[in-house]
Amino acid sequence: MAISLTxxxxxxxxxxxxxxxxxxxxxxxxxxxxxxxGCGAGLCGACTVLLDGEAVRSCQTPIADAAGKQIxxxxxxxxxxxGKKLVAAWxxxxxxxxxxCQAGQIMSATALLTHTPRPxxxxxxxxxxxxxxxxxxxxxxxxxxRQAAGLNTTERAA
Amino acid sequence: MSGTTILDRRSFLAASLAGGAALxxxxxxxxxxxxxxxxxxxxxxxFIRIGADNRVTIGAKNPEIGQxxxxxxxxxxAEELDVAWEQVxxxxxxxxxxxxxxxxxxxxxxxPNNWLPMRQAGAAARQMxxxxxxxxxxxxxxxxxxxxxxVLHKASGRSIxxxxxxxxxxxxxxxxxxxVSLKSPDTFRIIGQSVRGVDTPKIVSGVPLYGIDxxxxxxxxxxxxxxxxxxxxxAGFDDAAVRKLPGILAVVPVSGxxxxxxxxxxxxxxxxxxxxxxxxRDQLVATWDSAxxxxxxxxxxxxxxxxxxxxxPASDLYKAGDIDAALAGAAKTVTADYSYxxxxxxxxxxxxxxxxxxxxGRLEFWAPTQNPGAGRKEVAxxxxxxxxxxxxxxxxxxxxxxxxxxxxxxxxxxQVAKAVPGRPVKLLFDRTDDLRNDYYRPAGWHxxxxxxxxxxxxxxxxxxxxxxxxxxxPIRAAEMSANEFPxxxxxAVHYGMSLLTTNLATGWLRAPTSNAMxxxxxxxxxxxxxxxxxxxxxxxRRTLGTPRDLPAEKNRPAFNTGRARGVIDAVCKLAGWTGxxxxxxxxxxxxxxxxxxxxxxxxxxxxxxxITIGDDATIKVDKVWVAGDVGxxxxxxxxxxxxxxxxxxxGIAQALVWQPIVQQAGAVTQENFHDFPLxxxxxxxxxxxxxxxxTDYPPTGLGEPALPPVIPAIGNAIRAVTGKRLRSLPFQxx
Numbered sequence: 047m048a049i050s051l052t053x054x055x056x057x058x059x060x061x062x063x064x065x066x067x068x069x070x071x072x073x074x075x076x077x078x079x080x081x082x083x084g085c086g087a088g089l090c091g092a093c094t095v096l097l098d099g100e101a102v103r104s105c106q107t108p109i110a111d112a113a114g115k116q117i118x119x120x121x122x123x124x125x126x127x128x129g130k131k132l133v134a135a136w137x138x139x140x141x142x143x144x145x146x147c148q149a150g151q152i153m154s155a156t157a158l159l160t161h162t163p164r165p166x167x168x169x170x171x172x173x174x175x176x177x178x179x180x181x182x183x184x185x186x187x188x189x190x191x192r193q194a195a196g197l198n199t200t201e202r203a204a
Numbered sequence: 205m206s207g208t209t210i211l212d213r214r215s216f217l218a219a220s221l222a223g224g225a226a227l228x229x230x231x232x233x234x235x236x237x238x239x240x241x242x243x244x245x246x247x248x249x250x251f252i253r254i255g256a257d258n259r260v261t262i263g264a265k266n267p268e269i270g271q272x273x274x275x276x277x278x279x280x281x282a283e284e285l286d287v288a289w290e291q292v293x294x295x296x297x298x299x300x301x302x303x304x305x306x307x308x309x310x311x312x313x314x315x316p317n318n319w320l321p322m323r324q325a326g327a328a329a330r331q332m333x334x335x336x337x338x339x340x341x342x343x344x345x346x347x348x349x350x351x352x353x354x355v356l357h358k359a360s361g362r363s364i365x366x367x368x369x370x371x372x373x374x375x376x377x378x379x380x381x382x383x384v385s386l387k388s389p390d391t392f393r394i395i396g397q398s399v400r401g402v403d404t405p406k407i408v409s410g411v412p413l414y415g416i417d418x419x420x421x422x423x424x425x426x427x428x429x430x431x432x433x434x435x436x437x438x439a440g441f442d443d444a445a446v447r448k449l450p451g452i453l454a455v456v457p458v459s460g461x462x463x464x465x466x467x468x469x470x471x472x473x474x475x476x477x478x479x480x481x482x483x484x485r486d487q488l489v490a491t492w493d494s495a496x497x498x499x500x501x502x503x504x505x506x507x508x509x510x511x512x513x514x515x516x517p518a519s520d521l522y523k524a525g526d527i528d529a530a531l532a533g534a535a536k537t538v539t540a541d542y543s544y545x546x547x548x549x550x551x552x553x554x555x556x557x558x559x560x561x562x563x564x565g566r567l568e569f570w571a572p573t574q575n576p577g578a579g580r581k582e583v584a585x586x587x588x589x590x591x592x593x594x595x596x597x598x599x600x601x602x603x604x605x606x607x608x609x610x611x612x613x614x615x616x617x618x619q620v621a622k623a624v625p626g627r628p629v630k631l632l633f634d635r636t637d638d639l640r641n642d643y644y645r646p647a648g649w650h651x652x653x654x655x656x657x658x659x660x661x662x663x664x665x666x667x668x669x670x671x672x673x674x675x676x677x678p679i680r681a682a683e684m685s686a687n688e689f690p691x692x693x694x695x696a697v698h699y700g701m702s703l704l705t706t707n708l709a710t711g712w713l714r715a716p717t718s719n720a721m722x723x724x725x726x727x728x729x730x731x732x733x734x735x736x737x738x739x740x741x742x743x744x745r746r747t748l749g750t751p752r753d754l755p756a757e758k759n760r761p762a763f764n765t766g767r768a769r770g771v772i773d774a775v776c777k778l779a780g781w782t783g784x785x786x787x788x789x790x791x792x793x794x795x796x797x798x799x800x801x802x803x804x805x806x807x808x809x810x811x812x813x814x815i816t817i818g819d820d821a822t823i824k825v826d827k828v829w830v831a832g833d834v835g836x837x838x839x840x841x842x843x844x845x846x847x848x849x850x851x852x853x854x855g856i857a858q859a860l861v862w863q864p865i866v867q868q869a870g871a872v873t874q875e876n877f878h879d880f881p882l883x884x885x886x887x888x889x890x891x892x893x894x895x896x897x898x899t900d901y902p903p904t905g906l907g908e909p910a911l912p913p914v915i916p917a918i919g920n921a922i923r924a925v926t927g928k929r930l931r932s933l934p935f936q937x938x
Contacts, residue, residue: 070479073424079417080410082602083633084552089877092552120410136408140400140842143850144270144600146409146552152408173885178877180552180603182268182853183846184888 049113054079054122064110068102069093071109072119075129080120080149084178091177094150101157103176118150120154128159128194133191143181151177155191164195208443225904233869251297251304252285258353258367260287263297266305266314267574268403269604270850271907272843273314275402277322278841283394284326284387287366288352299576299596309454309574310609312711312805317840319903327384329373336372337364340865370567377556382673384871389837398842407847412602418558423800424453426620426810427480429485430470433870435707436494438469445487446473451480455488458619460586468612468641468709472620478632493819494909497870502546505661505867509670510650515543516701517668522686525696530664533893534655537664538735542724544933545864546875547645549713550882553602554638559621560628567594567621568628571614572601583618605854606681606712608645625713639880643711644865646672646682648720650730655696660736662747664667664696672710673703680709681716689763689803690729690747692754701905707870713880714851715908718804719858721891722912723933726800731929732837739783740799740920741810748772761806767833771810771898772801774831778895793817795826798921807909808833810854810895813889815921821938823860823922824887828852830894830910836902838896847906849892855914857883859935 050059053076060075072078072095081104084092088106095104097119123129132155135141142148151174158173159167164174170191179187192199251263260808263282268274278294299307306317330350337355338345341362349356355919356363366373389395394569404411431438445453453473473491475481512518531537558570567589571915573579576596584591617631633641648671655664673684677682691697713719728741733743751766775781794817801810808811812829831850868871874880915933923929926937 061703066479070477073312074477074479077419078410079412079419081551083416083554083632083783085877086876087635087876090552090882091215133408136451137400140404140846141268141848142401142404143272144552144601144603145401148407149410165891168727170519174885176883176884178552178884179603180550180882182850182857182883182888185849185886185892186806186846186887188888 049109051112053117053119054073054119055125060109062109062134065108067105068095068107068112069104070115072104076159078121079121082146082149084147085193090147090150091154092147092178094152094153096157099157099160101154115178120152122157124154126156129156129195132156132159135194139190140188140192141183141186141188143183146177147177151179151187155187155194159195164197167193221799222740223860239249249405249823252326254366254370256367258291258365259293260285260291260353260366260646261293261295263304264294265297265862266307267309267576267598267601267604268296269309269574269601271309271604271847272401272840273309273315275399276313276840276843277318277736279394280322281326284323285330286350288354289399290395291353292423296600298600299580299598300702301444301577307576307598308609310606312807312909315903316806320605320661323386324384327386328379331379331384332373332376333366333369335376336369340364340369341371354633360627366454380791382840393864395837396841397816399840400842402673403547414553415570415599415758416603417601418554418570418630419600420536420558420598421561421639422627423558424474424476424624424629425481426472426474426629426631427478427481427485428470428472428616428631428633429488429490430637430641431468431494432640433492433494433497433707433873434468434641434709435497436469436492438471439491439493441471441486441488441490443471446484449484449487451476451485454623454831456620456623458616460615464584468819470616472616473630474624474629478630482634486503486546494870500707500848500867502864502867505647505704505706507555510541512670512704513649513651513668513892515702518600519700521669521684521699521701522691523692523698526695527666530696531655531666534664535658536656536735537653538656538728539653540728540731540929540931542727543649544647544720544723545707545722546647546867547713547858547862548639548642548865548880549605550880551605552606554633555607555613556630556631556632557617558628558630559614559617561621561625561859563590563626565593568679569594569596569614569617571596571611571851572599572608573611574601574604574606574608574613575611579610581851584613587618587622600737605714606716607642610711612641620630635877636875637646639874643680643685643709645713645716645719646679646706646710647864648682650724652724654728654732656732656736660738662690662694665691665694665771666698667700669699670699670707671701671703674705678701678703681712682710684721685717685718686756686759687755687757687763688725691755692763693747695747708867708872714854715804715911716772718908718912719855719915722800723800723915726802726913727917727919727931730798730923741776741781742783744772744801745769763803767899767901768801768803770806770899771831771833774897775799775810775812775829775893778831778893779829781812786831793819794925796921796925798917798919798924800915800917800920801911802869802912804912805908806834807906809910809913811910811913813914813917813921815918815925817922817925817937821916823937825889825934827859828892828893828914831897832894832910833899834899834906834909835901836898839903839904844896845894848894848910849909851906852910852914853883853888854894856887856889856918859918859933861872861881861887862934886894890919
């Protein structure tokens with residue numbers, strides 16, 4: 047069936063099965079491979095995108111559920127003011143190691159700072175706990191979020 | 205690997221005009237180096253391209269799995285070539301060991317193996333550019349210097365860009381690499397500077413880089429239905445329903461890749477979309493023959509191991525002195541059993557590979573592999589195709605951790621590609637495929653006994669190691685070093701070994717063997733220290749003794765006791781270790797600290813952790829202190845810190861978060877991250893503090909050696925807080 051949605055500010059219409067996950071529509075049909083496949087079960091966060099401003103796991107979002115919605119992916123996140131600051135902080139602190147999870151991390155962080163512009167340490171951990179980084183770049187993820195939020199980036203153990 | 209083979213020392217440099225005005229230097233430089241330990245001979249082709257705009261393109265030859273080599277190896281070339289980092293453009297090379305030498309991401313070997321050859325390649329090119337300038341100006345080469353991609357003649361104030369010399373330089377004979385002059389470290393401008401990862405801007409903007417991102421015209425996709433039991437074979441299948449589905453092109457029986465050869469059958473479903481192929485799997489009917497493998501299980505391994513531990517070891521690993529007499533004469537003895545489970549690698553990018561079987565019978569790969577050369581050989585053996593008939597493009601790799609040293613996905617993708625010639629096909633495992641078709645870190649069991657004399661010195665040490673093997677030898681990554689510390693410094697030692705069999709394929713997991721042995725031996729030595737009335741750092745100091753190299757196995761780096769002592773002292777100073785763990789405890793709750801040391805992959809690391817035990821018996825690491833010695837030079841401090849932090853936190857995951865791989869009736873039972881949980885941000889300490897200890901040794905790698913010590917440090921901290929000694933992984937209270 048034909049499904050229309052807005053992806054990265056562009057109206058797109060896709061002829062597809064309604065149960066095809068948004069993740070695979072992005073990767074296969076719309077040539078937006080920045081959103082990553084990690085687990086296919088909503089457990090790792092690598093596929094996180096913004097759907098009407100909320101962070102969702104695109105592997106668990108049938109394309110039919112995205113019909114008529116506004117999707118933002120990593121390819122366009124820097125056009126959002128919060129996304130721009132996060133991407134800049136991610137580059138400045140050189141957050142990635144293998145880098146595979148980082149698109150999902152940045153999308154979750156974008157949702158966090160959009161709703162909570164000055165998050166505390168626990169807020170950051172809570173908002174980011176759905177995103178796995180197998181290389182364990184977590185210390186820099188925390189720091190980059192604080193930097194993008196204009197908070198003190200020095201964190202010390204109590 | 206041979207450490208000393210000297211290849212043909214003749215070197216030559218061929219120059220050709222390529223890509224318009226860009227000049228290509230192809231230095232085919234057969235060289236070798238001898239460094240203590242297993243350093244293979246390297247034949248490299250330093251690929252330096254100087255553009256007309258004086259931009260310098262440097263080839264990065266090793267697979268990038270997040271360890272930072274795509275940035276670090278070109279830094280070495282750029283330093284000696286004497287260009288500004290801003291001029292440098294980095295390209296990932298293809299896999300071709302005849303041109304580039306060994307291309308492997310493993311063993312933390314990239315730094316020790318390439319520290320000299322990459323610099324020599326840069327220095328040779330620089331020397332040729334200087335020769336060309338000397339000829340152009342009619343001056344003595346010795347009167348010239350270089351800086352930021354220019355040759356300078358200070359006496360006359362003249363300067364000339366490399367771009368303007370490149371063509372002449374290409375006809376200068378290649379200097380003897382062993383004789384090229386290298387910079388003195390105090391003049392380094394790039395080495396020692398913090399340089400961000402070259403791909404970082406692309407990663408954070410979603411640019412396709414990884415194997416899974418490969419997209420080619422006419423590309424097809426393949427999903428797998430694998431035999432659920434490792435080693436099983438395909439008995440029959442019915443694909444009638446699947447073939448009727450829209451988008452499905454073929455169902456292809458494939459085989460191999462795990463162990464043993466020719467088994468591990470699977471069916472590949474080929475479609476115009478991976479999601480379509482994967483969904484169709486539910487309707488594919490297959491029957492498997494796996495009767496021979498169905499008896500293997502986690503429970504049976506544990507039962508067999510317990511029985512073996514009660515008997516004498518089947519073979520000896522190391523014997524010194526009279527162990528029975530030494531134990532009989534000991535003032536005190538300590539005995540304990542330690543064990544650890546099978547583990548998966550769980551790279552976040554599932555295993556995948558894209559392959560194209562061309563009309564002329566060649567194979568082209570886009571492979572996220574840590575070990576493309578081995579993949580080439582494996583595909584050649586499996587498909588009967590000449591190794592030279594393959595082109596392997598190395599993609600960025602979404603996590604390695606040793607999983608991608610194995611190339612099952614290449615072997616499988618090649619077979620699928622052969623069935624759809626002329627169409628590139630991307631084979632992708634789903635998460636369950638990935639967890640159930642791993643080359644697992646093998647489980648192991650140890651029964652240790654130590655004897656102490658009246659002064660608390662270790663005079664006897666016994667370990668019976670039960671591991672997995674075949675034909676009397678441990679299988680991959682299931683071995684133990686005969687020189688496992690403190691064996692070499694104890695007068696009476698018996699390390700023995702007994703073997704179990706498994707149908708699972710085993711493999712190297714980041715800091716292989718060390719991630720287990722550090723836990724076992726540093727945990728046990730903490731018990732010994734307690735019996736001796738010492739803390740572990742002090743027991744280690746006394747046991748290490750005077751600075752010296754301990755005996756090493758052939759082609760293995762020697763353990764230097766002075767370097768070990770150096771990091772132990774450094775971490776104690778950094779963490780303010782007082783000799784007595786500062787523990788506040790009440791009813792098994794509270795906070796405390798523990799210590800661990802390990803030497804692996806040529807790196808010396810000592811670590812201290814502070815932990816808190818919560819009301820519900822949760823174990824949280826609050827802070828980690830790390831002291832590391834990887835030689836004289838930290839090449840890229842930013843990346844070095846990243847590797848150190850990542851490895852230490854990865855060790856926390858193994859100690860506290862990862863659950864054992866469970867096998868029932870031959871099959872691995874785990875499905876996804878709900879039953880093979882990975883470490884999440886809320887389990888990460890607030891701080892990882894560190895210090896580098898510089899010693900006068902060539903620089904070595906950082907992908908692995910910071911991982912092992914954190915595991916026993918956590919176990920030792922749990923003992924300090926709770927009084928409980930946990931001797932199996934993961935650590936769980938209550």
